Amino acid sequence: MKRIAPALILAAGLFLPAVGLAEDGVSPGTFVANNVWMMLCAGLVFIMHLGFATLESGLTRAKNTTNILFKNTFIVSAGILTYALLGFNLMYPGEFNGFLGFAGVGLGGGYDPAANTPGYADGGYTYWTDFLFQAMFAATAATIVSGAVAERIKLSAFMIFAAIFVAVVYTIAGSWKWGGGFLDGMGFYDFAGSTLVHSVGGWGALAGVLLLGPRLGKYVGGRVHPIPGSNMPLATVGVFLLWLGWFGFNGGSVLSADPALTSFVLVTTCLAASAGAVVAIGTSWFVFGKPDLSMALNGVLAGLVGITAGADTVGITSAVIIGAVAGALVVGSVMFFDRVKIDDPVGAISVHLTCGIWGTLAVGIFSTNPEHSVLVQLIGVACYGAFTFGAALALFGVLKLTIGIRVSEEEELEGLDLSEHGMHAYDLGAGPGWQEQTPGLASLGAAPSAAPALAGSES
């Protein structure tokens, strides 16, 4: 019985070309292609969460890795759930006043048959594809924050912040443009989210680190004491996963599988990423005196964030310029934040806020569409900044006053893995594995060992 209905629909669909195209001009084959592409892109954006998890793990210390991974696992899971519960309908309320609207709790609209036909979104995708793709975007905003507040944030406070930030702040702000709100009406343009996703995450991150303070020992004695990352291969894996994910992030923001536009967007995206990397390499090498891998990696992301606002509407040369400028900006931004003692372990604020703003303004400068202007882009940046930064500040502020947002000094020194989770991420050589012993074995009559012997004792 279950197989018959889809088969009938498919059969009926095959007749449609014979009677001309469906009402909106999209053939069934195109509809399928669009959905396949969009769902593939949703999967690619999803894998960016693995990219964030590994990048953050690589650029922070091993004693906090479990905590990083835990936060990243929670963010995407909670994000998808809250987006299904209310986020999607806050971001896309349908007809509303342009500032705040809500289309109701849950995803009931998806069960309307019309929601899964070419009529729903000009044949680009079904309701479910729409929800899924957008849901994957939503959680990336909070994940940006997790990198900046790493190694000292209190887990419970972060989980509460992230859940509310994604559910309500990201979504209401998003409705102003993608939901058809007032900024959309003004002509503000953000193709795939330099502002709506990246700068929103960046503002949240900035609010967080301002209220949190720097990690212990980072800015002692008037100097910057670097806290090097624990795993460069992992950081690199992360950035390449993110770059791969961007094929979906930008490619899917075309909102169909239009061959010309999607292929063009993927090209501008990759050109910007490459330019960002190369210029960041050159800039950091020149300024620091040695080629810094972490800056090269940040450069890739800077270029990607920079092109995200206008990947479909700027020319090829412009894409390279946008990426190149982003690559230089991110290096300067990282240095600036260290100079003013704002501690950002992974450069999240520099990559996502600084370059997110740049990418947005770049649309006004480089767009081939004469309706785009720097002024309107600037207004958009200001609106998102005021709202998102203010909301994040309020959220973190309330949490700081109630449950506290930072772990104790002792917990921070011991490492969040042990203090918050009671679980090491790595076998650092002092746990059961080192003795090749199962903790419970002693009770079976095997000789119990003494306290672990120090290295170098009598052989």
Add this chain to the structure above:
Amino acid sequence: MKKIQAIIKPFKLDEAKQALADLNVVGMTVSEVKGFGRQKGHSELYRGAEYVVDFLPKVQLEVVVPDDLVEKVAMALTESARTGSIGDGKVFVLPVEDAVRIRTGEHGDSALT
């Protein structure tokens, strides 16, 4: 019997091991340690900020030998681990009260050979 404890540069381990084998010294224990003497650390760069690393990786090689081998072994280790540059390391000689072979229970010098 004495314990000879040598702290040497890691890449010298193979030569030191070979020098001991040449003397028919059959066993040793090796551990990875960090340390410094007069050799200063080096500076590293991370995201534009410089920091000094004081402790350098070294290898600690320990071997317990009968008294008649002590001088030869100490010399062999010293010469095989020498590069001539600062940071070559040190050899220490410590007294040992007794040694026991776990498998057989033998004591004294026979536990060593």
